[in-house]
Every structure is written in structure tokens, then in C-alpha cells.
Amino acid sequence: METLAEKMRGYLADKGIKLTVLYPTESFTYLATKKEFLSREGFPKKGLQWCGGRCRWGTAIKCQSIERYLRSLGEPEITQYVGIAADESIRADRAISNRRSHYPKEYPLIEWGMTEADCLAYCRERGWSWSEWSETAQDFVDLYDILDRVSCWCCRNKNLKELYNVYRFLPDYWQKLENLQQKLTMPYRRDGKTVFDLKERFARQAEQTDLFDVFMGSGNKG
Template sequence: MEKKKLHIVSLSGGKDSTAMLLRMLEKGWPVDLILFCDTGLEFDGMYHHIEKLEKYIGRPITRLKSEYSFEYLLLEHMPRRKNPELFGRKGYSWAGPRNRWCTAMLKQRIIDRYLRNLAKEYELVQYIGIAADEPQRIRNFRYPLVEWGMTEADCLAYCKERGFDWDGLYDIFHRVSCWCCPLQSYDELRKLRKHFPELWKKLRDWDSHTWRTFLKHYSVEQLEIRFAFEEERLAAGLPIKGRAFFDALRERLKEGDA
């Protein structure tokens, strides 16, 4: 017996997936289920956005969430270790480019488990909000934004025209995802420290209680020293690039370690 198709929109909550959902509904495309997986690490502005979006479209958004918190997995969980050097160490600690455990544990596994249950009864058609100017991420799903030729800039403008502003998050950051992601650029981290000091304080606290530094070359405490040093130099009209800057920064970091 042929299964009935179930059209599922994967909603991260960012500008691209939001624009995709809005335009699909405006065009009358079939949308049976809207999935938002909450990592627990979203900015408050993102949660406000999801609530506003739900009211705007007049239909429910299904929220999924792991039974484990990021903080527990980061600091307390005891996974099976293959590397003997890591035996006895608590928590996964910070993710890296080759080990994005947080994406796997807090999003992908949760979504995959939910979809596997649906797939027993339905033929799933998934819609992913990948913009036309990032096609390198395409896999075996449907990508309406690519079909429509909508770039990231197009998506943001499209959403703003409909009154969505994420409480100003996109006026600060280029990308709006988990606020504590160690794969962010230095520029995004500078903005986090400046605009969200309470989150920066939490980031620093987590980093002080785990065994891998937040970035390969910097702990959060060292980033704090670097960013403060940059501000001092800029105020004095000095550059924050080049050999002279990094020589001076190394000295400042040594002072911080003393």
C-alpha cells in the first residue's frame, strides 16, 4: 500500500528557514508539519521570533528538545571513550570542526528519531532552508530557496518586509544560532561579549569547568584579555593586526597567566 506523503518544513528559526516557510505558505505549497528543534542555546530573541511566527502563520510549530541539557553533556556526561588519554574525563567538552557532538546530540538525533517514527506511516518530503548562495550544503532533500534563487540577503529582506526582526539579532550578528558555538568567528564573539555580557559570563564559567579550551588557541578568559587589549589599542590609535600587535598580545596574555 502506497504511503501518504507528509510535507515537513525544517525550521531552524533563522532568516533562511523562516523565509522558506513564509513563501511556501504564501504560494500555497503543502505544509503538513513544521519542526523546530530547541537546543536550549538560542538567544531570547529567537524564542520570541518562534512565538511571533507561530501567531503570524496561524498554525502550530512542533518543538522538539533533547532530554539532556547542553550543560550536562558539556560538563557531566560520561561517554564511552576510545582515546585512553580521555578516560575518566567528564563531559564531551567543547565541540570542534571534526567533532560537532552538540549538533548530533541536541538536534540531529532528536529530529532523526522523530522522523523515523513518522516514516513508518508516511512518505516524508522534507524542506530545508538552504539559501541559493550556499549550495555546497545541498543533500537529498528539497531546497525551495535554491529553486527560487533566494540568497541569504534576499531571505532577510523578505522576512523584514513581513515584520520579523528577531529583536535586532541580525543587526548585530551575521548568523543567529547557538550563542555559545566555538565555531563562531572572532568578530561574532566580540559582539557576544559586548551585547550579551550575561551570556559571555556563562560562557566563561563553563570554560573554566571543562578540560578542553573553548578555542584551539584561546580559553574564554584569554579571549577576554585579547578583546580588552584590542579595545585599549584602538582607543590609543594603534593597530590590532600585524606582528607588533601579536607580540604585545603574547606579553599581555603572559601577564594574565601570572
């Protein structure tokens, strides 16, 4: 099955646009579990732990990689087009106030008044979807049926509904969460709950929840 990235590469090539994918120099797991750094108080620490909430180190690394790449192009004038939707414009405000980039940013979706739901509907109407094979459902699951937002699999910003759906429908990703939790000292949730605590809760919840109900509850099936 063609990946989304491959499909996008072909789509852009037809329009004469080159797709460049930037890769980090250090793996996410290495950064989360082994990277040595100094805390704000100046103490040596190991492992950046979970990414999300107020500690979005993955976002910082992503922005730095983009900045490095743009500088390497040696072009004096470059505009960055950022896909932040109209109903999440606060993220754009934050990006502007951070002023981390030397290159100006434009937010076309905000200009056009396209909300997250508008964008998803637009993509779906044109045959774009984000799906993963689900062992539980024995079918491909559209990630936007079970998640509010498709982000990194280990993002600490996932809410309980999303985490439960990962547990139910994407057991491979759930296993990855358990493996990562095993290596980290920080619990996944800010209330102190680890991935293993959530697993116990979800196992009880799953006994009471019918698979069909979960799909119906997502509002995108049936």
C-alpha cells in the first residue's frame, strides 16, 4: 500500500513541486531516554522524557531542523507557509511571538477561514486519508475516526479518549507506549498515571465497551 508520503510526493511532482523530508540527527527514543543535558538549574540530566504539554522539545527540534535547512539554501528571501487552521490560530500567535525564525511565516488556512474540520472534509473529499491497519478491527482504521488529532504516536497531549482508542485499535502503538514508559522515569500523564496505570483502567473499560459502540461514538461511521 502506498504511504501518504509517497502519494504526496507524486502529487507534488505532478505540480512541479519538490518534496524534501527532514530527518532528525538523533532518534526520538535516544533523545527521550539517553540525551544528556543541563537542567534549568544547571544539574546534569539524562533523557528529555515525554514530549508534550509545556515541554515540547520535539517541536523545538523540528523548528531548529527547518531553520537549519532554510539557511543551507542560501536564499535571502524565503516564505514559510504553515498549516495552522483558523480555529487554532492561537498556535500561530505563539509562533509569531516566539520569533524563532529568520524567515517570515504565512498562515494561509487562517487567512481563508479554514477550520480543522473544514480541512479534514476538504482532504477526505479529494481522497486523502490517514489510516493504519488495526489488528483489533481487522481492517484499516481512519485515524481521524479515533483521534482528535493525528500527531506523534507518543505525544503527551493525547486525551483519555484518544489513548483508549489507541489501546483498543492500535495495539502495536500501545506496545510502543509501554516500551517507552518502561525506559522513562516520568509518568505519561500529568496526574502521575503511567502508561501501565492507563492500561489497567482501559482493560476494565474495554470489558464494558462494545467495539461497534466505539466506532459509532466516533461519529464517522454508520
